[in-house]
Amino acid sequence: xxxxxxxGMRPTGNLHLGHLKGALENWQLLQDRYECLYMIxxxxxxxxxxxxxxNLAENTYQMILDWLACGIDPEKNIIFCQSKVASHAELYxxxxxxxxxxxxxxxxxxxxxxKELQNVDLSTHGFLGYPILQAxxxxxxxxxxxxxxxxxxxxxxxxxxxxxxxxxxYGKTFEPPEAILTETPKLPGTDGKKMSKSYNNAxxxxxxxxxxxxxxxxxxxxxERIHPTDxxxxxVCNIFSFQVAFNLERxxxxxxxxxxxxxxxxxxxxxxxxxxxIALKEIREKRKVLEKDRxxxxxxxxxxxxxxxxxxxETMAEIREKVGFYQ
Ligand code: TRP
Ligand code: SF4
Numbered sequence: 001x002x003x004x005x006x007x008g009m010r011p012t013g014n015l016h017l018g019h020l021k022g023a024l025e026n027w028q029l030l031q032d033r034y035e036c037l038y039m040i041x042x043x044x045x046x047x048x049x050x051x052x053x054x055n056l057a058e059n060t061y062q063m064i065l066d067w068l069a070c071g072i073d074p075e076k077n078i079i080f081c082q083s084k085v086a087s088h089a090e091l092y093x094x095x096x097x098x099x100x101x102x103x104x105x106x107x108x109x110x111x112x113x114x115k116e117l118q119n120v121d122l123s124t125h126g127f128l129g130y131p132i133l134q135a136x137x138x139x140x141x142x143x144x145x146x147x148x149x150x151x152x153x154x155x156x157x158x159x160x161x162x163x164x165x166x167x168x169x170y171g172k173t174f175e176p177p178e179a180i181l182t183e184t185p186k187l188p189g190t191d192g193k194k195m196s197k198s199y200n201n202a203x204x205x206x207x208x209x210x211x212x213x214x215x216x217x218x219x220x221x222x223x224e225r226i227h228p229t230d231x232x233x234x235x236v237c238n239i240f241s242f243q244v245a246f247n248l249e250r251x252x253x254x255x256x257x258x259x260x261x262x263x264x265x266x267x268x269x270x271x272x273x274x275x276x277x278i279a280l281k282e283i284r285e286k287r288k289v290l291e292k293d294r295x296x297x298x299x300x301x302x303x304x305x306x307x308x309x310x311x312x313x314e315t316m317a318e319i320r321e322k323v324g325f326y327q
Contacts, residue, residue, distance in 0.1 A: 005030050006143035008039035008082065008134075011059035012049065015066040016202035017276070018195035020283075021184045021245050024070040026147045027077075030180075036077040037141050037308065038067065043082050043089070044134070047127045048113075048120050064297050066205050069287035080304035082137065087312035091136035094319065096129050098165055099158075104128050109154045117198070135159035138177050139166075140312040147180040170322040184245055188238045190219045203276070205283060212280070213273040216242075221265045228264030239265070239272055247275040 007027060009019065030036055040060050046053055060081060068074065082088050104110065110130065114122045134155050138146055139162075146156055160176040167173055186194065189201025196202060203215050222237045224230065234240035234255045243251050250271070257263035290297065321327065 003034050003145055004141055004143040005034045005036040005145040005147065006039065006138050006141050007036075007147045008041035008044070008137055009063065010041045010045040010048075011056060011063045012045050013055075013059060013197040014062055014204045014206050015070075016195055016197065016204045017242075017245075018187045018189075018202070019066075020070060020205060021187055022149050022182050023147065024067065024072065025184075026180065026182045028071045030145070030147060031073055031076045034145060037143065038072060038077050038079050039137060039308075040064070040079075040081045041134075041137070044130065047124070047130055047133075048117060048122065050124075050126075051120065060301075061294070061297065064301060065287060065290055068290055068297070068300075069283045070205065071283075074300045074304070078304045078307045079300060080308040081301060084301075084305040085140075085308045085312050087140055087309075087316045088133065088136055090316060091140055091319070092129065092133045094323070095132045095136055095139075095162055095166070098169060099129075099132055099162055101128075103158060103161060104131065107131060107154050107158065109151055112151075131155040131158045132162070135162045139163070139174050140315050141308070142174065142315060144175050144177050145180055146177050147182070149186070150181060153179060153181075170319075173318065173322055187245055188241055190215050190238070192220060192238050205280065206287060209277045212276055216269050216273045216276070219269070221268075222258075225265060228266075229261045231261045232258035232265075234258045239269055242272055242276070243268075246279055247272060 007023070009015075009023065015024075027036065027038060040063055042056055042060060045056060045059070049056070064079065067079065072079065105128070110128070131154070134152075135158060138159055146159075148156060156177065156179045163174045163176045189195035189199055190203065191199070191201040193199055193201060203212055207215070216239070219238050221239050222232045222234070225232045234243075237258070240251075240255070240258070243254055247254070254263065254268060254271075258268065
């Protein structure tokens with residue numbers, strides 16, 4: 001049987017270069033080799049946005065727009081929305097019944113997010129169960145391959161533990177899924193911290209060429225470099241991380257030129273801007289075209305939702321039987 005892939009993203013705003021390099025390029029490769037399901041994780045988004053969820057619908061739409069523009073093909077993949085497949089909520093309940101609280105409390109990603117997102121109260125029952133919902137996302141489709149970023153590894157490990165526990169209680173039903181990590185190292189934001197919309201340091205896929213140039217121009221480079229002839233340290237420079245992602249052919253040379261003090265940061269940044277803009281040219285053009293046809297995008301989502309409901313319904317029927325609810 002052909003292996004299934006599932007991954008998801010929370011619709012919390014436009015996608016940025018971190019999403020492109022960290023996830024979408026990987027998703028694109030997988031779509032030719034496996035049966036892939038790509039999910040808009042709106043229940044997950046609600047867990048942190050619950051106090052003011054007004055942009056959920058619009059962000060969902062923007063997300064499909066970004067996905068398709070970046071080459072996620074609706075003919076090859078099932079693109080769907082989590083909240084439209086009610087079984088996610090149902091399986092979340094069953095899995096939370098069998099998951100010990102200790103497993104959730106010791107999750108490093110959980111602790112980190114509570115610390116990072118100071119402006120939202122994440123001390124809710126739902127947020128503690130965030131990785132249980134995620135486990136359900138994967139298991140509903142019996143996906144065994146899960147492309148994610150390293151920050152999501154603890155969630156996947158938990159999914160594997162839940163699988164073992166489920167199989168032990170109710171009979172062998174699921175395979176423990178495997179993570180696939182992207183090869184590109186994490187892109188920093190324009191301020192050097194992790195790229196994130198909430199830190200206001202992201203370069204968006206939908207940014208114009210000039211906005212992209214402006215953001216790159218404002219980035220901090222090696223702080224020890226004052227004159228273009230000073231010897232630089234590419235390993236501590238944010239621009240250099242971007243060169244690795246967007247200008248691979250020239251990266252060795254730039255590294256040497258920088259270390260020898262033979263290239264100025266302004267020139268280095270200009271070269272990067274043009275590489276980023278070239279890489280995004282087609283994506284941005286496609287996005288502009290797709291933007292005009294809202295109905296087409298919503299139809300894609302309807303179709304994906306329908307397919308997802310069908311597969312999820314079959315798994316739920318099997319689960320209900322294994323647990324022993326009356327038929
Ligand atoms: N938690 C993931 C993130 O924030 C999104 C997500 C939700 C996901 N469900 C998933 C990823 C299932 C992989 C598989 O990025
Ligand atoms: Fe960074 Fe380029 Fe300046 Fe070197 S030359 S410090 S890599 S911006």
